[in-house]
Amino acid sequence: QSVLTQPPSASGTPGQRVIISCSGSDSNIGINTANWYQQLPGTAPKLLIYRNNQRPSGVPDRFSGSKSGTSASLAISGLQSEDEADYYCAAWDDGLTGVVFGGGTKLTVI
Amino acid sequence: QVQMVQSGAEMKKPGASLNVSCKTSGFPFTGYHIHWIRQAPGQGLEWLGRISPNSGDTDYSQKFQGRITMTRDTSISTAYVELTRLGFDDTAVYYCTRDSPAGRFDHWGQGTLVAVSS
Numbered sequence: 482q483s484v485l486t487q488p489p490s491a492s493g494t495p496g497q498r499v500i501i502s503c504s505g506s507d508s509n510i511g512i513n514t515a516n517w518y519q520q521l522p523g524t525a526p527k528l529l530i531y532r533n534n535q536r537p538s539g540v541p542d543r544f545s546g547s548k549s550g551t552s553a554s555l556a557i558s559g560l561q562s563e564d565e566a567d568y569y570c571a572a573w574d575d576g577l578t579g580v581v582f583g584g585g586t587k588l589t590v591i
Numbered sequence: 592q593v594q595m596v597q598s599g600a601e602m603k604k605p606g607a608s609l610n611v612s613c614k615t616s617g618f619p620f621t622g623y624h625i626h627w628i629r630q631a632p633g634q635g636l637e638w639l640g641r642i643s644p645n646s647g648d649t650d651y652s653q654k655f656q657g658r659i660t661m662t663r664d665t666s667i668s669t670a671y672v673e674l675t676r677l678g679f680d681d682t683a684v685y686y687c688t689r690d691s692p693a694g695r696f697d698h699w700g701q702g703t704l705v706a707v708s709s
Contacts, residue, residue: 516696526699531695
């Protein structure tokens with residue numbers, strides 16, 4: 482059971498916009514920033530979004546993040562086949578004094 | 592460029608200990624916390640803890656308290672994680688990662704598979 486809650490799966494067709502949600506609590510997303518990671522099969526996770534809505538250099542602007550209250554969201558617009566991956570949200574949890582992750586969302590591009 | 596190179600795969604028996612290293616280069620080792628994260632087969636990411644290479648201070652996930660130790664050797668810019676009393680459910684890929692300001696993990700090791708089998 483993950484501390485942050487994500488839908489286990491999401492899907493879309495090429496060109497569509499998909500949103501992945503991440504629900505937390507007052508001790509994590511409510512008072513700290515959310516980060517998002519993309520993991521392709523057999524590879525290490527890659528930082529996609531940090532501080533709720535910031536993109537590292539090299540990440541396409543098709544990826545965007547937002548936060549409201551104790552929840553965060555990742556939006557992917559102009560969906561491409563190479564976006565098919567697992568996506569994880571993460572945040573520091575002050576109550577647990579550690580990083581907590583969502584259970585991950587498997588994105589399928591149909 | 593930033594590199595984080597982990598030690599090779601290990602096979603362990605139940606009750607044994609794992610020791611994984613993470614050799615870093617391309618950035619000031621003492622300037623960034625190093626976190627350890629693992630991923631069991633087909634499962635999500637799980638945080639084990641972190642170490643400040645500068646001070647050696649650590650924070651561990653409550654789940655692993657008492658059987659995990661993180662250390663570092665600043666002379667060779669390398670971080671280590673030891674997990675004792677291994678069980679079958681400790682089978683996972685173990686990753687080290689660098690914590691840039693704002694708690695973002697911007698560089699990762701390649702992962703080390705640790706398989707626990709009798």
